[in-house]
Each structure stands twice: as C-alpha cells, then as structure tokens.
Amino acid sequence: MLTELLTGWITHQRWFAGKGRPIDNLVVDSDVQLAPRLRHVIISVHQAGACDRYQLLLGTDAPDEYRFKPAHIGEDYYDAAYDADLTCVLLTGMAENRDLGPLRFRHLDGVEINTSLRSLVLNAEQSNTSLVYGDTYICKLFRRLTPGVNPELEIVTALARRDGTHIARPYGWIETDLDGEPTTLAMTQEFLSNSNDGWALALTSVRDLYGTLECSASEAGGDFSAESFRLGVATAQVHHELAAAFPVDVIESQEVKRMVEEFGRRLAVAVAEVPELREHAHVAEEAYQRVSEVAREMPVQRVHGDYHLGQVMRTPTDWIILDFEGEPGQPIAERRALASPLRDVAGMLRSFDYAARHLLADHVDADELRPRAVEWAELNRSSFLAGYSAGGGHLRAEDAVLLRALELDKAAYEVVYEARNRPTWLHIPMAAFQLDR
Ligand SMILES: Nc1ncnc2c1ncn2[C@@H]1O[C@H](COP(=O)(O)OP(=O)(O)O)[C@@H](O)[C@H]1O
Numbered sequence: 001m002l003t004e005l006l007t008g009w010i011t012h013q014r015w016f017a018g019k020g021r022p023i024d025n026l027v028v029d030s031d032v033q034l035a036p037r038l039r040h041v042i043i044s045v046h047q048a049g050a051c052d053r054y055q056l057l058l059g060t061d062a063p064d065e066y067r068f069k070p071a072h073i074g075e076d077y078y079d080a081a082y083d084a085d086l087t088c089v090l091l092t093g094m095a096e097n098r099d100l101g102p103l104r105f106r107h108l109d110g111v112e113i114n115t116s117l118r119s120l121v122l123n124a125e126q127s128n129t130s131l132v133y134g135d136t137y138i139c140k141l142f143r144r145l146t147p148g149v150n151p152e153l154e155i156v157t158a159l160a161r162r163d164g165t166h167i168a169r170p171y172g173w174i175e176t177d178l179d180g181e182p183t184t185l186a187m188t189q190e191f192l193s194n195s196n197d198g199w200a201l202a203l204t205s206v207r208d209l210y211g212t213l214e215c216s217a218s219e220a221g222g223d224f225s226a227e228s229f230r231l232g233v234a235t236a237q238v239h240h241e242l243a244a245a246f247p248v249d250v251i252e253s254q255e256v257k258r259m260v261e262e263f264g265r266r267l268a269v270a271v272a273e274v275p276e277l278r279e280h281a282h283v284a285e286e287a288y289q290r291v292s293e294v295a296r297e298m299p300v301q302r303v304h305g306d307y308h309l310g311q312v313m314r315t316p317t318d319w320i321i322l323d324f325e326g327e328p329g330q331p332i333a334e335r336r337a338l339a340s341p342l343r344d345v346a347g348m349l350r351s352f353d354y355a356a357r358h359l360l361a362d363h364v365d366a367d368e369l370r371p372r373a374v375e376w377a378e379l380n381r382s383s384f385l386a387g388y389s390a391g392g393g394h395l396r397a398e399d400a401v402l403l404r405a406l407e408l409d410k411a412a413y414e415v416v417y418e419a420r421n422r423p424t425w426l427h428i429p430m431a432a433f434q435l436d437r
C-alpha cells in the first residue's frame, strides 16, 4: 500500500524533519494528477502527537532507470523529481500560468520562461529539493509545508522589484491553499552558474591552511579574509535593502528582555533533547543574563533568519544571498517576524566556526591544528564584521553582548539540528559553549 511504502521511504530522506522519532501514522491529504504518470501528493506525518505536512512528486509505472536509489520509493512508485520527462510540467505550468486542480502555477510579470530545458536534481545538503533546468533556472520544492506565503518568495520578489543587488532573480512559483491560506509549494529563480557557495570556498581555504602547518591563517595561500570582508559588505547592503522594502521598528528594553527569556526557553528545549549540553548551558545563561542587564532599545527589521556560508554564492562578480526562508521548522509567523539584523551577523559568525572546525573531527593532527582553526575563524569573523561596518551595517561596540547571546542562541539551535540530522557534527556547535568570547 502507498502509505506503507512512503512511511518506510520518507525517514531516509535528507529533508525529512522528523528523523529519530517513530511515525505513528502517515495520511495522504491530497493527490492531484499533474500529467500521465505524475502525481502531486501532500501527506501528513503524525509523530508523537505532532503532525508535519510534506509534498511529493510521485512518479508511477517507474521506468527501469528509476527503480534504484535515490529515486525509487517502492513497487512502481518513484520520486519524480528525478525524472526530467515529468518535471518539465512544472516549468511549463509556470510559463503558462496554469491551474492544475488546486495547484496554481505562476510566473512574475514581465519574465519569459524557456520551457525546453531539462532538469537535474541538485546534489546538495538541503532541507528542500532543488531542480536545476539547463544552467538557467533552479526550482526549489519546499518539502515540509507550512501554511502561508514562503518568506523566501516574499523577500526575493520584493527585493527584485527594487532592483536588489545581491539576490538571484525570481521567475515564478507554485502555490495551493493549505488550511485556507495560499501556501508556496515551489519557487523558480535564476541559476547562478560559474559560482561557488561560500561554504565550499571557505573549506578550500581551511584545507589549504591545514596543509601548510608552518604559516599563519593570514599567510596561507587559501586566505579567505578578503572574501569575508566583501561578504560583510554585501550583508550590510541586503539588510539596508530589506529595511527599505519592509516595515522596521525599534523595540524597547523590556521586549529585548523578553527576547532573551525566549532564548532561555530554546536552550532548555535543546538541553532536554541533547543532555550533553546541560553541563555547558550556564555559558549561554550567563550571556543571556548580561543582555538583560544592559538591555537597551533595539532596531528590528526583516532579516534572512538562517544565515550561513551555505546560503551565499560567490559569482564571478559578487556575493549573492539565497534562501531567505528563515530557520526550517519555525512557524511562518516567527520566520516573518521583525528581528535584529545582528541575528544574521551572528549566524554567519557561527558559520566561520563551523568551517574552521568541521575538518578537524577525524584529522590525525587534530590537536595540533585546533589553535589554527580558532585563528582562521577569528580572522574571518573579524574581517566579516569589518566589512559589515564598512557596508553601512549598524554595529556599535555595545552590541558585542547582544551578538554573543545571539550566537549562543544559534548554537543551541544547531545542537538540536546536528543531533537530529548529522550526529557526527554535534561537536561543532557544542564547542561554541566552551569558548570564552
Ligand atoms: N540560485 C542558485 N544558483 C546556484 N546554486 C544555487 C542556487 N540556489 C541554491 N543553490 C545551491 O543549492 C544549495 C542549497 O540551497 P538553499 O536555498 O540553501 O536550499 P535549502 O533551503 O534546501 O537548504 C546552495 O548552497 C547552493 O549550492
């Protein structure tokens, strides 16, 4: 039966957010025939009293080449994201503003979509599934569905309308109604060919540094700090554009205190899920306490929300920022809420720590290299901050306390994320609770 096959299959998918918890029930909520052999399916997955919805492109009567991993689901069913003969329906739908049952395919005014291009599934560590058409478009299927317009579509279209400088051009989207709300299912953007993501570039630098034991982070051939500076500048410019395109506010010190109380609650949830965090939790609690003591008014605006090196692409000419959808797993209202832009700054600072440390895990010279990892992270963190200020980012000396708390809040989120998705990486965010910054 289809639901049994899907139950067995879904737990192995990178984008499945409920790993580590048994599935109590899986229900097909909607099943729409998009084309012969292609169905669009929305399922509800019930786990321990909670329920998440996911979308699937279900191929039927699997041709032989899709009877193997990664496409095969079971019996005659397969993940049609891998079948370019079927995924063309998505591009054509958007080009022609089609309605297929309850699904609405749309393109942005004034753009033309070339429907002859064939797709490949992007092979990336992702919370979603992306299809690359030729080297022209990338269509991201949001796997886990939350009712509402996806913040990424909302932000990228708003910035594109204002000729935003650091975004990939949007082309179209697919939506349906979920709980009575228009809900984004997929979004198509310009594919940035000849580009590298910041994570890959940063790791090249770190590898180079590790390979040249006798020189310092600033002398190694793979020095990344000039790029970190440029990324800081681009980040400040995007924050500026977001502040111009969406409402801004200033919150009172009382609300800042409430914000750090919320950090405390997130920390408690993380400790409950990952008990080894308990003995280090005081580091974060002290940092949150300090913010409460010195709390002052705080400017807030729309932000990226899940900012890290994997979300930025270096094209031949510039840094482009992707994936404005906030932390996957948070409700849409929270992801759209105004926040301090320093939250993104903190996210990127954490990412420099990640890049510096993740190659250490099973490195034979780990003990010798650890101080160099710290040196690399410090150099790039400070270059990024210098770039952020140079680009007009609002960063005062007194923001250091807030920035530290925001970093630890992000690290608490990462502890849970890694425990669920990549347990061998758990040591990376755990180290954030041992550093005395
Ligand atoms: N417009 C694009 N052009 C080229 N590559 C892209 C583009 N958008 C995403 N990517 C690649 O896909 C990866 C994951 O994209 P992202 O938007 O972060 O997906 P997710 O939300 O699923 O994590 C990025 O790190 C990048 O390598």
Ligand SMILES: O=P(O)(O)O[C@H]1O[C@H](CO)[C@@H](O[C@H]2O[C@H](CO)[C@@H](O)[C@H](O)[C@H]2O)[C@H](O)[C@H]1O
Pocket (backbone or CB within 6 Å): 125, 126, 127, 128, 199, 306, 308, 309, 310, 311, 323, 327, 328, 347, 350, 351, 352, 354, 355, 414, 417
């Ligand atoms: O890019 P996503 O929206 O899927 O974000 C999730 O996955 C990220 C991992 O791919 C995760 O980021 C963490 O790992 C990165 C290295 O892979 C590191 O650069 C980030 O600093 C770290 O937070 C992100 O937290 C999660 O939401």
